[in-house]
Amino acid sequence: MQRALLSVSDKTGIVEFATELVALDFELVSTGGTLKVLAQAGLPVVAIDDVTGFPEMLDGRVKTLHPRVHAGLLARRDLPAHMQTLAEHQITPIDLVVVNLYPFKETIKQPDIKLAQAIEQIDIGGPSMLRSAAKNYVSVLPVIDPTDYEKVLELLHTDGLTNPIRKAFAAKVFAHTAAYDSLIATYLAETEFPEKLTLSYEKFANLRYGENSHQQATAYRSAMPEAYSILSADIMHGKQLSYNNLRDADTALRIIADFTDQPTVVTLKHMNPAGIGQADTIYDAWDKAFKADDISIFGGIVVLNREVDLKTAQAMHQIFLEIIIAPSYTPEAYAELAKKKNLRLLKLPFAQPIAPMKDVVSVLGGVLVQDRDLETERASDFTVVSEKQPTADQLASLVFAQKAVKHVKSNAIMVAVAGQTLGMGAGQPNRIDSVKMAIQKAQTKVAFKEAVLASDAFFPMADSVAYAAAHGIQAIVEPGGSIKDQASIDKANELGIVLVFSKTRHFKH
Numbered sequence: 001m002q003r004a005l006l007s008v009s010d011k012t013g014i015v016e017f018a019t020e021l022v023a024l025d026f027e028l029v030s031t032g033g034t035l036k037v038l039a040q041a042g043l044p045v046v047a048i049d050d051v052t053g054f055p056e057m058l059d060g061r062v063k064t065l066h067p068r069v070h071a072g073l074l075a076r077r078d079l080p081a082h083m084q085t086l087a088e089h090q091i092t093p094i095d096l097v098v099v100n101l102y103p104f105k106e107t108i109k110q111p112d113i114k115l116a117q118a119i120e121q122i123d124i125g126g127p128s129m130l131r132s133a134a135k136n137y138v139s140v141l142p143v144i145d146p147t148d149y150e151k152v153l154e155l156l157h158t159d160g161l162t163n164p165i166r167k168a169f170a171a172k173v174f175a176h177t178a179a180y181d182s183l184i185a186t187y188l189a190e191t192e193f194p195e196k197l198t199l200s201y202e203k204f205a206n207l208r209y210g211e212n213s214h215q216q217a218t219a220y221r222s223a224m225p226e227a228y229s230i231l232s233a234d235i236m237h238g239k240q241l242s243y244n245n246l247r248d249a250d251t252a253l254r255i256i257a258d259f260t261d262q263p264t265v266v267t268l269k270h271m272n273p274a275g276i277g278q279a280d281t282i283y284d285a286w287d288k289a290f291k292a293d294d295i296s297i298f299g300g301i302v303v304l305n306r307e308v309d310l311k312t313a314q315a316m317h318q319i320f321l322e323i324i325i326a327p328s329y330t331p332e333a334y335a336e337l338a339k340k341k342n343l344r345l346l347k348l349p350f351a352q353p354i355a356p357m358k359d360v361v362s363v364l365g366g367v368l369v370q371d372r373d374l375e376t377e378r379a380s381d382f383t384v385v386s387e388k389q390p391t392a393d394q395l396a397s398l399v400f401a402q403k404a405v406k407h408v409k410s411n412a413i414m415v416a417v418a419g420q421t422l423g424m425g426a427g428q429p430n431r432i433d434s435v436k437m438a439i440q441k442a443q444t445k446v447a448f449k450e451a452v453l454a455s456d457a458f459f460p461m462a463d464s465v466a467y468a469a470a471h472g473i474q475a476i477v478e479p480g481g482s483i484k485d486q487a488s489i490d491k492a493n494e495l496g497i498v499l500v501f502s503k504t505r506h507f508k509h
């Protein structure tokens, strides 16, 4: 007769599983709550106290932590000395361990949970048994997941528990206990940048491929998911998002989060905003965003921060788009947009701000961890450094341009008027080229005569100010901080334009 030890917090399917184990001639051993459920179902079960010779004690902190349990799990069946030791101490080997852990994650997700309550949900005995069983997987099968019960029964019935299959169960245990401990470590940590970085993510979806079709990829979601995340969005229509879609959509969500005060639309391609429009209605905001760059939007992503109405849907329907993300759609708008089979319609509430978590990027051989850039500047953060003062309209345009340029890949330049981007220079290795690109694009727009220019970082020399002024820009905002700031200020004064320092740099690499 083989022995199975069952000790589970999540009792889903345990009675059915245990019934089959009894039919397979297993002797069941169990801890308090699990024993009660099994006994109530009429199953023969030995109490853990009768195995250890000790009562479960200290409010359940010690139940299975005993040599009679762990020697029974860890003894090597192929070593006569080990089996002799078990016999000397009258310890019965354990062949199957069915354990799932105290729900620590679910506990800390609850609002207002106290540290003492969380600590009581740190499982000690369960992971210990699982680890012992997993180390000795050749002889002991650890089962951690109720969705595996059926598979385990089939393997037991068919004598299919080969060593590679047992090893896979062991690996699942160590991944699970590592993830469990990682959450505990993060929860208890007193520092944001610990000596050992342990991150806990769970498989979200296998992706068709990565950035390119020869790269495989999978999306993982944080074990503590954020509400405001592309991975939390409801895909109402269309197929699964690709790797590039997810990155682009994530960028779009980060951008629109900085524009909550008015109906706003962001169009996006290749991680850069193609256009940003703000207006009193969502249709007008769409119209401005679309007209900001009606070429780049082709095949792009649109994110809106208000309900999509029919008029806006009809306008968007004219264009080939990959994804639309909005907090809601009127039924008519949804019906209009859903006519396109391949267009993805996503729903995500925009009430929550971006969580002040860390962003992680990989480099060869490591990762870099930093705070998210959640700074946005208001007019009151600006210092006018030119002799010429901005008008109220220019100030509003400078604030809008500054918010927009933060989301453009460096070296970033944005030419805009309040409520509409007009031209962008993105990702050029020198700033003056970005200035030229942004102005060239913006010049084709009617609103250009009112346009201002924003730069994500300081101008290293006065050439950008000179070029902008020569091409009709009347006001510029940049963080300042260059040793040559004075040259830019002098140039602005010489050419009679406004120069404002925002103080905060917004590199985005």
Ligand SMILES: NC(=O)c1ncn([C@@H]2O[C@H](COP(=O)(O)O)[C@@H](O)[C@H]2O)c1NC=O
Residues within 6 Å of the ligand: 007, 008, 009, 010, 030, 031, 032, 033, 034, 035, 060, 061, 062, 063, 064, 065, 099, 100, 101, 102, 122, 123, 124, 125, 126, 127
């Ligand atoms: N303290 C121990 O020795 C111990 N042994 C097993 N457990 C856990 O107790 C739970 C099951 O308890 P019960 O059968 O009483 O409902 C399982 O989640 C199991 O992982 C323990 N609890 C916490 O560490």
